[in-house]
Amino acid sequence: MGTRKPRLIKPTLDKDLEKFNLAEGAARQVSRSMAAFWTVLLFLIVAGVLAGAFALGQPGTLVIIGAAALAAYMAINIGANDVTNNIGAAVGARAMTMGFGLALAAVCEIAGAVIGGRSVSDTIANGIMHSGFIGEPSVLVWSMMAALLSAAVLINLATWFGAPISTTHSMVGGVMGASIAAAGFSAVNWTTIGSITASWILSPLLSAVIAAGFLFLLKELIIYREDKIAAARQWVPPLIGVMAGAFSAYLALVGFGFPVDVSVLSATGLGLLCGILVWRLLIPVVRRQAEGLENRNQSLRKLFRIPLVCAAALLSFAHGANDVSNAIGPLAAIVASVHSEAAGTADIPLWSLLIGGFGISLGVLLFGPKLVRLIGMEITKLNPMRAYCVSLSTALTVIVAAWLGMPVSTTHVAVGAVFGVGFFREWYTRHSHRRLAYIQAKSPKFAMGVPVERNDNEVRRRRLVRRSHFMSILAAWMITLPLAAGLSAIFATIMFAIFL
Numbered sequence: 001m002g003t004r005k006p007r008l009i010k011p012t013l014d015k016d017l018e019k020f021n022l023a024e025g026a027a028r029q030v031s032r033s034m035a036a037f038w039t040v041l042l043f044l045i046v047a048g049v050l051a052g053a054f055a056l057g058q059p060g061t062l063v064i065i066g067a068a069a070l071a072a073y074m075a076i077n078i079g080a081n082d083v084t085n086n087i088g089a090a091v092g093a094r095a096m097t098m099g100f101g102l103a104l105a106a107v108c109e110i111a112g113a114v115i116g117g118r119s120v121s122d123t124i125a126n127g128i129m130h131s132g133f134i135g136e137p138s139v140l141v142w143s144m145m146a147a148l149l150s151a152a153v154l155i156n157l158a159t160w161f162g163a164p165i166s167t168t169h170s171m172v173g174g175v176m177g178a179s180i181a182a183a184g185f186s187a188v189n190w191t192t193i194g195s196i197t198a199s200w201i202l203s204p205l206l207s208a209v210i211a212a213g214f215l216f217l218l219k220e221l222i223i224y225r226e227d228k229i230a231a232a233r234q235w236v237p238p239l240i241g242v243m244a245g246a247f248s249a250y251l252a253l254v255g256f257g258f259p260v261d262v263s264v265l266s267a268t269g270l271g272l273l274c275g276i277l278v279w280r281l282l283i284p285v286v287r288r289q290a291e292g293l294e295n296r297n298q299s300l301r302k303l304f305r306i307p308l309v310c311a312a313a314l315l316s317f318a319h320g321a322n323d324v325s326n327a328i329g330p331l332a333a334i335v336a337s338v339h340s341e342a343a344g345t346a347d348i349p350l351w352s353l354l355i356g357g358f359g360i361s362l363g364v365l366l367f368g369p370k371l372v373r374l375i376g377m378e379i380t381k382l383n384p385m386r387a388y389c390v391s392l393s394t395a396l397t398v399i400v401a402a403w404l405g406m407p408v409s410t411t412h413v414a415v416g417a418v419f420g421v422g423f424f425r426e427w428y429t430r431h432s433h434r435r436l437a438y439i440q441a442k443s444p445k446f447a448m449g450v451p452v453e454r455n456d457n458e459v460r461r462r463r464l465v466r467r468s469h470f471m472s473i474l475a476a477w478m479i480t481l482p483l484a485a486g487l488s489a490i491f492a493t494i495m496f497a498i499f500l
Contacts, residue, residue, distance in 0.1 A: 036366045036367070039362070039366060040073075040076060040362070040366070043072055043076070043358070043359065043362055044069045044072050044073060045069075047068045047069055047071070047072035047355045047359070048065040048066070048068055048069045048072075049065075050068065050351050050354070050355065051064050051065050051067070051068030051069075051351065051352075051355070052064070052065045052068075054349065054351050055335075058338075058339070059338060059339070060141075060338035060339075063141060063334065063338055064334065064335055064338060066145070067141075067144070067145060067148070067330075067331050067334040067335070068331060068352070068355060070145060070148040070149055070152065070331075071148060071327045071328060071330065071331040071352070071355055071356065071359075072327075072355050072359045073148075073152045073359075074148050074151060074152040074155075074171075074326065074327040074330075074359075075324070075327040075328075075355065075356045075357075075358075075359025075360045075362075075363065076359045076360070076362055076363035076366075076367075077151075077152050077155035077156050077159065077167070077363060078155065078167045078323060078324075078326060078327060078359075078360050078363060079109065079359065079360035079361060079362060079363025079364040079365075079367070079368065080155070080156075080159045080363035080364070080366070080367035080368055080371070081155050081158060081159045081164060081165065081167060081363075081371060081411075082164075082167045082319065082323060082360075082410065082411060083105050083109060083316060083319060083360065083363070083364045083368060084164060084368055084371040084372045084374070084375050085164070085315070085319075085375065085394070085410050085411055085413075085414035085415070086105055086312055086315035086316045086319055086414075087101040087102070087104065087105050087312045087315075087316065087372060088371070088372045088374075088375030088414070088418075089308070089312075089375070089382055089386075089387035089390040089391055089414075089417075089418065090308040090309065090311065090312045090387055090391070091372050091377075092372075092373075092375065092377045092381075092382040092387065093301075093308065093382045093383050093384045093386065093387035094383075094384075095304070095305040095308040095309060095384050095387060096305075096308070096309055096312070098369055098372065101312060101372065102364055102365055102368055102369070102372075103365075104309070104312060104313055104316065105312065105316040105361075105364050105368070106361035106362075106364050106365055107361070108313050108314075108316035108317040108320060109316050109317075109319065109320035109357060109360045109361045109364065110320065110357040110358060110360075110361050111317055111320065111357075112316065112317040112318060112319065112320025112321035112324070112357070113320040113321065113324040113353050113354075113356050113357030113360065114350070114353050114354065114357050115321070136500075137337040137338070138337075138499070138500060139182050139183075139496070139500065140182075140333065140334075140337045141334050141337045141338060142178075142492065142495040142496060142499055142500065143175070143178035143179065143181070143182050143492055144175070144178070144330040144331075144333050144334050144337075145330075145334065145491075145495060146174065146177070146178040146181070146488045146489075146491035146492035146495055147171065147174030147175045147177070147178045147330055147488050147492075148171075148174065148327075148330050148331075149174075149488075149491050150170075150173075150174040150177065150178075150484055150487035150488035150490075150491050151167070151170040151171045151173070151174040151326070151484055151488070153487060154170050154173075154174075154480070154483060154484050154487060155167055155170050158476060158480075159367055159370070159371065162370060162371065162374055163472060163473060163476035164371055164374065164375060164411050164415055164473065164476075165411060165476050165477065165480045166409035166410075166411045166412055166477070166480055167323060167326050167409075167411070168323065168326055168409050168410075169196065169200075169409055169477075169480045169481050169484070170326075170480055170481075170484045171326045171329075171330070171484075172192075172193070172196055172481060172484075173480060173481035173482065173483070173484025173485040173488065174484045174485070174487070174488040175330075175488070176188050176193060176481070176484075176485045176488070177484065177485030177486060177487065177488030177489035177490075177492065178488045178489065178491075178492040180485070180489055181488070181489040181492035181493050181496070182492060182496070193481075196481070197481070199401070199408050199409065199412070200409075200412065200477060200478070203397060203401060203408040203409065203412050203413050203416065204412045204413065204415065204416025204419070205416065206397050206400060206401070206413075206416075207393045207394065207397040207412075207413045207414070207416040207417040207420060208393075208416045208417060208419055208420025208421075208423070209420060210392075210393040210396050210397060210400075210417070210420075211389045211390055211392075211393035211416075211417035211418075211420040211421050211424075212389075212420045212421065212423070212424035214239075214388075214389040214392055214393065215385070215386060215389045215421055215424055215425070215428075216424065216428070217239075218239075218385050218388075218389070219428060219432070219434075219435070220434060221235045222235055222236075222300065223297060223300065223385070224432075224434050224435050224438040226441075227295060228295050228296065228297070228299070228300055229290050229293050229295055229299065232286070232290055232299075232300055232303055233286055233287055233290050236282075236286050236303050236304075237279050237280075237282040237283045237285075237286050238279050239388075240278060240279070240282055240286075240307050241275040241276065241277075241278045241279025241280075241282065242275055242392065243307055243311065243388070243391070243392045243395070244274050244275050244277075244278035244279075245271040245272055245273075245274050245275020245276070245278070246271060246275070246392055246395040246396050246399065247271075247311065247314045247395050248267075248270055248271045248273075248274035248275070249267040249268055249270060249271030249395075249399050250271075250314075250318060250395040250398055250399060251314065251317070251318055252266070252267040252270050252271070253267045253398065253399065264399070264403050267399070268399070271399075286303060289302070289303055290303070297383075300384075300385065301383055301384040301385065302384075303384075304384035304385055304387075304388050305384055307388065308384055308387055308388060308391065311388075311391035311392075311395075312391070315391065315394065315395075319360075319410060320357055320360060323360075323410065324353065324356040324357060324360065327355075327356045327359065327360075328352050328353065328355070328356045331352055331355075332352065335349075335352075374469070375414070375415065375418060378466060378469060379415075379418050379419065379422060379465060379466055379469050379470075380418060380419070380421060380422030380425070380465045380466070382418070382421070386421045386425075389417070389421055390414065390417040390418055390421060393413075393417040393420070394410070394413050394414045394417055397413045397416075397417075398410075398413065412477065415473060419465060419470060422465035423465055426465065
């Protein structure tokens with residue numbers, strides 16, 4: 001009778017170890033969540049203390065401290081939800097890592113807010129609300145408090161559910177709802193609301209068309225050519241020159257926020273000059289980069305990585321300079337009202353810009369990765385060429401919108417470009433004769449004289465865009481402004497009952 005072999009596997013021990021691993025993983029997740037919560041709470045306290053230090057001894061110190069804490073909370077949510085538009089495409093295309101992208105965005109957001117965010121427009125305070133209908137300064141104070149709180153809460157919920165929404169539209173809806181609660185529907189400037197509503201439809205469509213158009217050019221001029229590297233040497237410098245020119249004009253229009261009024265014509269002229277200069281300078285650079293590269297798409301991706309990193313940095317800088325007003329604008333209006341000044345006339349103090357810039361950056365670092373993955377990786381697959389089209393389209397759409405006098409949301413523009421790239425890829429895969437001829441020529445059967453036929457049924461079944469994301473994001477866009485307005489009206493009514 002033979003001896004029984006010892007069992008090398010211990011199911012009970014393995015199950016226990018697996019349970020320990022799951023418990024440790026859950027504990028790490030909870031600890032990260034708690035660390036983020038305490039970090040945010042500490043920042044809100046620091047923002048309140050900073051505001052109190054500058055407002056000490058002046059009337060309404062406690063109100064200003066509370067408003068600064070709310071502005072800090074709003075800034076964190078802007079960073080968590082909005083800044084993904086700046087780095088999502090580059091991270092999704094693997095032109096940069098998630099950590100590098102978040103760090104780059106954080107630094108550039110602070111720089112943009114502090115350097116270029118001083119001139120805060122009074123659109124939030126006066127463009128939406130007819131100030132003549134608001135009699136007491138205290139009513140304006142608590143209206144802006146309600147607007148800040150409602151917009152921040154809505155953006156927080158949207159980020160939690162993974163929906164990229166417009167922070168600008170959230171704040172506009174907040175001010176609109178507070179205005180209605182304070183003085184009725186007549187207190188709202190419905191012309192401004194109508195133009196914003198029109199931008200919901202026009203700006204994503206315009207961005208999608210521009211992104212698809214540049215992707216078409218890339219495919220026709222470079223990707224589906226016999227000698228890709230030769231085509232790249234010819235076309236990459238002018239294409240990057242177009243990007244440089246677009247971003248120069250973009251920054252001149254919206255990026256710096258200085259009180260110098262730059263006309264669209266002047267910004268366009270500056271963009272053309274910078275674009276031509278970069279184009280000529282890059283010809284020898286691209287020629288050297290292309291030396292020794294293999295004739296395949298992977299080689300082409302290397303030529304677009306550095307421009308994508310620069311685009312992400314410029315977009316983040318411009319966002320910090322432009323969208324910090326969504327957090328600081330209401331704070332400035334509150335400070336001006338507390339000091340019995342006209343809204344929008346007071347200087348924007350440096351401490352408020354620091355709160356906005358650091359708050360946005362903190363939101364990026366703590367909560368940004370979730371939506372970066374959605375924008376850059378989950379809607380449609382991006383590579384450096386497609387990400388280039390998304391970044392370029394974002395800048396160009398803002399410039400075109402400035403020509404038309406149309407207010408736009410960076411979120412709508414960037415997400416529209418991503419969807420435009422994805423849907424165009426589906427169309428191009430089904431209808432491009434150049435792509436079909438290129439694939440047939442590369443097939444071994446074609447070299448042996450065997451005809452290669454396309455499986456149309458298989459091509460039609462290919463979906464390169466996740467429809468579920470498309471529908472959920474579209475629904476989130478449609479309810480942003482009315483939901484923010486409803487929340488703000490509720491908060492304002494409660495605040496009026498308590499404090500007035």
